[in-house]
Amino acid sequence: MKELLRTLRTRALLPLTLLVPLATACADSTGADRGGIVIGGLFSLTGDWSSLGLAGRAAMELGVEDVNAQFADRDLRLRVDVRDTKLDPATALKELESLHDRGVQVVMGPQSSAELAALKPYVDSQRMLVVSPSSTAGSLAVSGDGILRLTPSDTLEGEATAALMWSDGIRTLVPLWRGDAGNRGLNLATRASFAARGGSVAAGSEYATTTAQFAPVVTALGAQVRQALASRPASQVAVYLAGFDEVAAVLAAAAADPTLATVRWYGADGIALSPALLTPQAAAFAERVGYPAPIFGLDDDARDRWKSVADRIEKRSGVAADAFSLAVYDGVWLAAQAYLASPSHVDGNGLKEKFASAAEAYFGTTGWTALNAAGDRRFADFDFWAIRGGRWVRVAKYDTRSRTFIR
Incomplete structure (x- = not known):
């Protein structure tokens, strides 16, 4: 098995020029003109979460530039039309429509599960293909719809986060x-995995x-933490906070309650690596309480593929x-292969089939991209990032297959 995986990986790392003949042979057999696909x-x-939005737009533009350069002498040319959703479901739907x-069949994004849930009925009815890089809600893990996700669903992230908490001695x-939708799903997945280990969950x-004023939210949180501390030492109690950029305001408000600084805090993927948390007050509190946050990790073996693109x-x-x-x-790149084939x-339904087929054997900047029956990423490890010395640093890596940590 190890030898087989090594062989597959070696083939996947071959220059993309060597992958072109097979794809273009499929395209040539149709005689179709694929110039100017948007x-x-x-x-x-x-x-909120504009850090990913800006990086995602740049990644999409660069991907299209690289695809077009690769296929300069072929009949495939892609163009980009990026819209600003403001992380708002209604705006996302309006822009999708x-x-x-305009005739667009394939869309990269949106970022959040709430946006994706709002788009789903329209996507399915119009037979489009939407590929989210970051939605995790288990409620959207549906087989046969027009949605694919190049990130794992919340179940794996919940397992990784609960495993880190348990390893750190947290029991409540x-x-x-x-x-x-996304952060609700992460809460449900994390608390379920934590409880399955024998932990108690408030x-x-x-x-x-x-919400714009977080003092009342933090007051209610403090009351529950104090209740937990009545039966557990502080070393065994933790806060799990899942959100987006507003987490910076939550942390700043929490700094006013000394009790909340006596327990550890853990985060979710919506704030991992976010510049919003590097404001002085939020960063100081986050560093004091630990606050490691997971994001599906990059494959160290694929560094030669992702570093230059990053x-x-x-x-x-x-x-x-x-x-x-x-x-x-x-x-x-997978969309390009889908069009060529x-x-x-x-x-969109036909493109989805070809996209998933291409993903099955593709080793890209994020490693193996194979999808499961629901159209979500099948394999993923998780990197945990925390603020140390005013900057984000990786503090742990979790392998979901071996269920082990590297710190």
Whole structure:
């Protein structure tokens, strides 16, 4: 088995030029003209989680540039139409409808599960293909729809986070989460995995997506933490906080409650590597309470593939690239392969089949991209990032197959 995997990986790492003949042979057999295909992008450029939105847009642009350079002498040419969703589901749907009116069949994004859930009925009814780099909600793990996700569903992230907590000696968890589909799903997955290990989980609290003042939220959280401390030492109690950029305001408010600084805190993928948390007050509290946050990790064996692309993404966007933004880059290449392998008149359902087939054997900047029956990434490890000395550093890596940590 190890020898087989080694052989497959070696083949996957071959220059992309060697992959072209097979794909173009499929295209040539149709005689179709594929010049000027527009791929849509739905990213939060000016709203919450704009760090990923900006990096995702850059990754998409670079992916299209590289695909077009690779196939300069072929009949495939891609173009980009990126729209700003502001991480708002209604805006995302409006922009998707506009892209569809333009004839767009394939869309990269959106970022959040709440946006993706709002798009799903339209995507399915219009036979489009939407490829999210970062949605994790288990409620969207549906076989046969028009959605693919180049990130694993929340079940694996919940397992990784609970495993880290348990390894750190945590036995009682007090969760706090943003009231959107993705963060609700992460809360459910994490608390379920933690409870399955024998831990106790408090009721926790959900705050609305429109919340701007977090003092009342933190007061309620503090009450639950004090209740947990009545039966457990502080070393065994932790807060799990899942949200987006507003987490910086939550941490700043929490700094006013000394009790909340006596327990450890853990985060979720929506804030991992976020510049929003590097503001002085938020960063100081995050560093004091630990606050490691997971994101699906980059394969160290693929460093020669992702490092140069990550550097280009950062140079163009001003934002450090992560696995989510690199998944956008991989998504563009897979979309190109899907178009090349399809007849000239193909809808999103047909493209989805070819996309998934290409993903099965593709080793891109994010490693193996194979999808499961629900169209979600099948394999993933998780890197945990925490703020140390005013910057994000990797503090642990979790292998979901061996269920082991590297620290």
